[in-house]
Amino acid sequence: MSNFYKKQAYRYPIYALIGLSLIFIVIVSYFQWMIGLACLLLLGFVIYYWLKSQQALDKEMEEYISTLSYRIKKVGEEALMEMPIGIMLINDDYGIEWTNSFLASCFNEDTLVGRSLYDIAEQLIPLIKQETDTEVIDIHGRKFRVIVKREERLLYFFDVTEQVELEKQYAEERTVLGVIFLDNYDEVTQGLDDQTKSQINSQVTSILNKWANDYGLFLKRTSSDRFIAVMNEHILQQLEKNKFSILDEVREQTMKNNIQLTLSIGIGSGVSSLPELGALAQSSLDLALGRGGDQVAIKQTNGKVKFYGGKTNPMEKRTRVRARVISHALKELITESDKVLIMGHKYPDMDALGACIGILKVAQLNQKEGFIVIDTARTDSGVQRLIEEIKKHAELWSRFISSEEALEIATDDTLLIVVDTHKPSLVIEEKLLFRIDNVVVIDHHRRGEEFINDPLLVYMEPYASSTSELVTELLEYQPKRMKLTMLEATALLAGIVVDTKSFTLRTGSRTFDAASYLRAQGADTVLVQKLLKENMSNYLKRAKIIENASIDVNGIAIAKGNANETYDQVLIAQTADTLLSLNGVAASFVISKRDDQTIGISARSLGDINVQVIMESLGGGGHLTNAAAQLRDMTLEEAEKRLKAAIDDYLEGGNKL
Numbered sequence: 001m002s003n004f005y006k007k008q009a010y011r012y013p014i015y016a017l018i019g020l021s022l023i024f025i026v027i028v029s030y031f032q033w034m035i036g037l038a039c040l041l042l043l044g045f046v047i048y049y050w051l052k053s054q055q056a057l058d059k060e061m062e063e064y065i066s067t068l069s070y071r072i073k074k075v076g077e078e079a080l081m082e083m084p085i086g087i088m089l090i091n092d093d094y095g096i097e098w099t100n101s102f103l104a105s106c107f108n109e110d111t112l113v114g115r116s117l118y119d120i121a122e123q124l125i126p127l128i129k130q131e132t133d134t135e136v137i138d139i140h141g142r143k144f145r146v147i148v149k150r151e152e153r154l155l156y157f158f159d160v161t162e163q164v165e166l167e168k169q170y171a172e173e174r175t176v177l178g179v180i181f182l183d184n185y186d187e188v189t190q191g192l193d194d195q196t197k198s199q200i201n202s203q204v205t206s207i208l209n210k211w212a213n214d215y216g217l218f219l220k221r222t223s224s225d226r227f228i229a230v231m232n233e234h235i236l237q238q239l240e241k242n243k244f245s246i247l248d249e250v251r252e253q254t255m256k257n258n259i260q261l262t263l264s265i266g267i268g269s270g271v272s273s274l275p276e277l278g279a280l281a282q283s284s285l286d287l288a289l290g291r292g293g294d295q296v297a298i299k300q301t302n303g304k305v306k307f308y309g310g311k312t313n314p315m316e317k318r319t320r321v322r323a324r325v326i327s328h329a330l331k332e333l334i335t336e337s338d339k340v341l342i343m344g345h346k347y348p349d350m351d352a353l354g355a356c357i358g359i360l361k362v363a364q365l366n367q368k369e370g371f372i373v374i375d376t377a378r379t380d381s382g383v384q385r386l387i388e389e390i391k392k393h394a395e396l397w398s399r400f401i402s403s404e405e406a407l408e409i410a411t412d413d414t415l416l417i418v419v420d421t422h423k424p425s426l427v428i429e430e431k432l433l434f435r436i437d438n439v440v441v442i443d444h445h446r447r448g449e450e451f452i453n454d455p456l457l458v459y460m461e462p463y464a465s466s467t468s469e470l471v472t473e474l475l476e477y478q479p480k481r482m483k484l485t486m487l488e489a490t491a492l493l494a495g496i497v498v499d500t501k502s503f504t505l506r507t508g509s510r511t512f513d514a515a516s517y518l519r520a521q522g523a524d525t526v527l528v529q530k531l532l533k534e535n536m537s538n539y540l541k542r543a544k545i546i547e548n549a550s551i552d553v554n555g556i557a558i559a560k561g562n563a564n565e566t567y568d569q570v571l572i573a574q575t576a577d578t579l580l581s582l583n584g585v586a587a588s589f590v591i592s593k594r595d596d597q598t599i600g601i602s603a604r605s606l607g608d609i610n611v612q613v614i615m616e617s618l619g620g621g622g623h624l625t626n627a628a629a630q631l632r633d634m635t636l637e638e639a640e641k642r643l644k645a646a647i648d649d650y651l652e653g654g655n656k657l
Contacts, residue, residue: 086144086157094118094125103157106139124155136160176236176269177277178217178229179285180208183262183293185225200254204261207253211246215239229265236269236298240308244296247309251294262294270300291446291462305449307616323470326459327477333440333456334366337415341406341436343373343428345421347569350531351466352420353383354495355442357488358471359417360399365478371399373406373428380570381538382498385531386491393487403429410435417442420467422460423450423621442470444499446612448621462623465511468495472514489523494531501577505625534574541567542575545590549579556609556647557585561592563636569600573628576604587611589647591639599631599639610650617646 021043029036086103090096094117104112107120117124127135127146134147139157143164147156182204189197201224208227212219215238217231231239239246247263254261266285268277280299287305288297295309334340340363344352356372363370376387391397401409406429410416416436422443424430433439433452440457444464464470472492475484484492496515500507503515519525545567549559557579561567572590579588587605594600601618603611605625612627620629631639 084159086155086159088112088155088157090117090128090153090155092153094128096120106142106144106157106159108140128155136164172232172234172237174233174269174272175274175277176231176233176267177274177281178231178268179266179281180219180227180229181264181266181285181289182225183264183289185261188259188261200257200259200261203253203257204250207250208246211249233269236267240298240306244308247294247296264288264293265296267296267298269298287447287449291448307613323473324477326457327474329457330362330440330459330474331366331478333415333438334363334368336413337368337438338411338413339409340368340370340415340417341373341410341432342370342417342419343406343432344419345423345426346375346428347378347380348374348383348420348428349380349495349570350382350386350491350498351468351495353379353386354491354493355419355467355471357396357491358468358475359419359442361484361488362471362475362478365475365481367481371401371406371409373403373432374400375403375428376400380568381534382494382531382570385533386494389487389527389531393485396485396487403432406432407435412437414438415440418452418455419443419471421445422452422458423448424452425450427452442474443467444470445621446623448616463508465506465508466496466499468492468499469511469514472496472518473510476517484518484521486522486524489518489521490527490531493518493523493525494528497528498532499626506623538568538571538574541571542578545572545575545592546579549588551582551585554609554651555584555586557582557588558640558643559588559590560636560640561590563593565592566594567592567600569594569602569628572600572602573604576602580604580606589643591636591643593636594630597632599634599636601629601631601639601643603627603629614643614646614650617649618642 021039024039026036029040084102085100086106087100088096088103089098096112096115096117099112104110109120112120117128121137121139123137124146127137128148128150134145136143136145138144142159143161145158145160147158149155189200192200205221208219212229215231215235217229217235220228222228244265247265250261250263264285266281266283266288268280268282268284271277271280284297284299284305287299288295288307291297291307295307298306298308300306340359342356342359342363344356348356353374356374360370360372376384379387390400410432414436415438416432417440418427418433419442421427422441422445424433427433439452439455440459441452441455442459444461444467446462447460459470459474461470468491493515496511496518497503500511503511515523545559545561549557551557559575559579561572572592576588576590579585579590587603587609589611590602592600601615601620603615603622603626605611607625610624612622612624615622615627615629618629618631620627622628631642634642
């Protein structure tokens with residue numbers, strides 16, 4: 001091959017040599033024509049033989065090109081027909097015009113020509129229609145990466161079965177770290193003798209060891225109330241499939257001895273670094289404990305969190321020591337700031353407004369200027385009545401400002417206190433969170449995956465009945481420079497009354513202590529009742545919604561508002577409360593259109609059904625017995641279908657006690 005090209009390269013020097021020879025002969029002939037003639041004859045003889053050799057070389061070249069062309073064509077045909085790559089040509093109607101033999105063999109057919117994709121591989125149709133150019137599909141148990149060339153109506157099929165299996169194996173064998181915590185171990189074992197403690201420890205350890213052996217994970221007890229679990233992604237998938245039944249097992253087994261122990265588990269997964277796994281697991285555990293315990297939190301690398309369990313009402317574990325510590329920490333933060341801004345959630349209820357007024361009093365007791373951020377146009381009738389009462393007190397009303405005013409007066413030294421919510425998307429003015437670095441969160445809701453970024457102080461107690469209750473306790477440990485006014489005490493008491501449904505739900509001993517303190521400070525219970533009265537039109541609307549309610553065999557009531565009418569969130573919450581008071585109803589759900597073109601769902605239960613878990617699956621949240629969600633871009637019927645699917649999933653997962 002190389003000699004052939006070398007011979008071709010010799011042509012150009014020979015042309016030059018012939019030209020020089022002719023010049024030389026002309027010069028010689030001028031002086032000696034006989035010698036010139038002889039030289040000319042010799043040159044002619046040389047040129048003749050050179051031309052003959054060139055003809056042979058050209059013939060050789062033609063034969064070479066012909067052979068090469070044949071070989072290339074044969075190799076192309078061989079590659080097209082025999083290589084393990086599927087090729088398919090289709091028409092505009094998804095009919096198959098041609099395939100190579102390899103692709104036909106993948107479908108266990110002799111030929112696919114003339115067939116339709118709808119018949120042999122309907123899953124290819126969406127891929128061809130959509131904008132993506134490649135996707136992995138399953139064909140008769142094999143995985144193929146399909147590449148689409150739309151202009152040529154051409155599809156390539158690459159067998160990636162082994163690669164997919166290897167990726168799956170790698171993903172399933174990645175390390176997962178879990179931290180298991182006995183939520184109420186100290187409270188349960190306090191005052192018990194050593195023998196009883198030993199029996200409890202032995203029972204819990206035995207249950208957990210059996211669970212670890214059944215699923216093949218490594219378990220190590222690191223302290224009296226803490227375990228470390230090491231597993232892989234495959235084991236984690238099995239645990240998720242069974243909804244972490246270990247939570248129910250520990251609770252039920254310990255209850256047989258009249259002692260109810262619950263577990264909280266934090267899982268870290270999705271990263272290869274062990275320190276990162278440990279940090280994720282601990283962060284997940286903190287999240288589970290912040291939501292009241294008795295549940296599993298799995299924090300993923302994309303920021304999403306999955307929850308399992310959380311089916312029991314949180315036990316009251318906060319202490320007055322913690323309330324005093326938080327109160328003193330809050331005092332320090334307030335005294336170090338130039339002013340205090342306070343805000344609750346959008347469409348504030350009585351609890352949010354009462355808590356805001358309570359925190360305003362905390363700022364005043366520490367001789368700092370405080371302001372409450374509120375949108376008076378977006379409040380329910382009860383809050384409007386309270387605002388009307390506040391307007392009668394000029395000094396207090398002057399402390400209420402709009403979001404725009406708050407943004408104007410905020411400085412680098414301003415302290416922002418957010419009450420009755422911990423989600424940035426729910427606060428009255430989210431811009432304040434970006435404008436002010438010093439933020440405090442006080443809330444009684446179970447913590448969700450969305451959370452205000454880097455707060456200085458967090459006081460979240462899902463065991464409390466309301467944020468007003470938490471704020472009342474904080475007030476008790478502040479400087480006694482002045483007494484609560486009647487209206488301030490009444491606003492806080494109204495917040496407690498609303499969130500406890502007049503002391504019937506989520507009420508602990510501390511709730512009555514807080515109410516007693518407020519009553520001693522001059523809270524007017526008659527004014528509370530006046531604030532909570534409703535008008536006739538709302539009462540009739542609620543009755544019409546209840547009239548269309550349906551109750552299933554599980555005691556779940558679902559009511560739906562008129563599709564052509566919008567309802568206030570407070571109204572549908574009150575409707576859910578009313579439904580819950582009916583005989584045979586264990587949980588109630590009310591669906592209606594909102595003023596902001598969204599679908600609102602309000603959920604209530606008596607504790608046997610965790611409505612928080614159901615609402616979280618729809619993007620909402622709340623408490624075990626009190627939760628809500630908002631759905632966008634759908635009709636009432638579509639929202640009802642999604643709600644029923646979420647309820648079915650909850651019941652099938654064994655979450656009903």
